[in-house]
Amino acid sequence: MGRLAPSPTGRLHLGHARTFALAASRARAAEGRLLMRIDDLDTARCRPEFTRAALEDLAWLGLRWEEPVHVQSRRLDRYRAALARLHAAGLVFPCHRSRKDLAEALSAPHESPLHPADDEPVYPSAWRPPADAPPPPLDSAGLACNWRFRVPDGREITFVDGHYGPQTAVCGRDFGDFLVWRKDGFPSYQLACAVDDAELGVTEVVRGADLIRSTFRQLLLLEALGAPRPAYHHAPLLTDENGVRLAKRHDALSLATLRASGRHPADLLAEP
Numbered sequence: 001m002g003r004l005a006p007s008p009t010g011r012l013h014l015g016h017a018r019t020f021a022l023a024a025s026r027a028r029a030a031e032g033r034l035l036m037r038i039d040d041l042d043t044a045r046c047r048p049e050f051t052r053a054a055l056e057d058l059a060w061l062g063l064r065w066e067e068p069v070h071v072q073s074r075r076l077d078r079y080r081a082a083l084a085r086l087h088a089a090g091l092v093f094p095c096h097r098s099r100k101d102l103a104e105a106l107s108a109p110h111e112s113p114l115h116p117a118d119d120e121p122v123y124p125s126a127w128r129p130p131a132d133a134p135p136p137p138l139d140s141a142g143l144a145c146n147w148r149f150r151v152p153d154g155r156e157i158t159f160v161d162g163h164y165g166p167q168t169a170v171c172g173r174d175f176g177d178f179l180v181w182r183k184d185g186f187p188s189y190q191l192a193c194a195v196d197d198a199e200l201g202v203t204e205v206v207r208g209a210d211l212i213r214s215t216f217r218q219l220l221l222l223e224a225l226g227a228p229r230p231a232y233h234h235a236p237l238l239t240d241e242n243g244v245r246l247a248k249r250h251d252a253l254s255l256a257t258l259r260a261s262g263r264h265p266a267d268l269l270a271e272p
């Protein structure tokens, strides 16, 4: 079972098209199924019209997926249940530090090649509550704070990527205690993605290479939830003529613009 998981935060561009088409063609080649998941938990940036547009653009590209479409904002009960399991297992702790606290604590440059500036900062282990301190309950007050997954410091997480080959990261060095729940009452991307991949029976994840670092966190969550690992295939990101990674602001390469200018889907997908 493969999946397409657009975030409806803007119009899809050529880079998305290539990655999603790869996911679809790999599923087809394996005679597997393909599901559609809408990653709409970033309430400040997601808009329903972008969901509609993404489905339209992907259908225009010729991609086909199974119904029903799985919309993350309608699956909150599943994520709460998963958080409760992590909580019962003593794997999460509440965090009352702000982003600013974290930024100040980390003003010294962090030296891991796996940890570029745009990644979630490595949480200072000195801020963790002791491992044997019982966490507060997950009542309504509990669900209104940030929760972090306590990573097993020093443990090496490895997987073999279908495109990039063997990948390794060390917990506590390349990434730290990461957010699983946000105080606005929504799960983090990492938790929602792991829960969905597990519960929807995804066996191969095809997505952009910017998410390789997330894979290590999701593998820890899948293990904690007793779910099998899918295979991972991260696709290189498209860049513009200046070598800048394509983003939703590159309107000229949005599928909407390309479609309006008469471009044909097969040509867009075939070009190097």
Ligand code: GLU
Residues within 6 Å of the ligand: 005, 006, 007, 039, 193, 206, 207, 208, 211
């Ligand atoms: N929604 C994410 C994106 O559009 C992809 C998440 C995933 O494939 O796990 O970048």
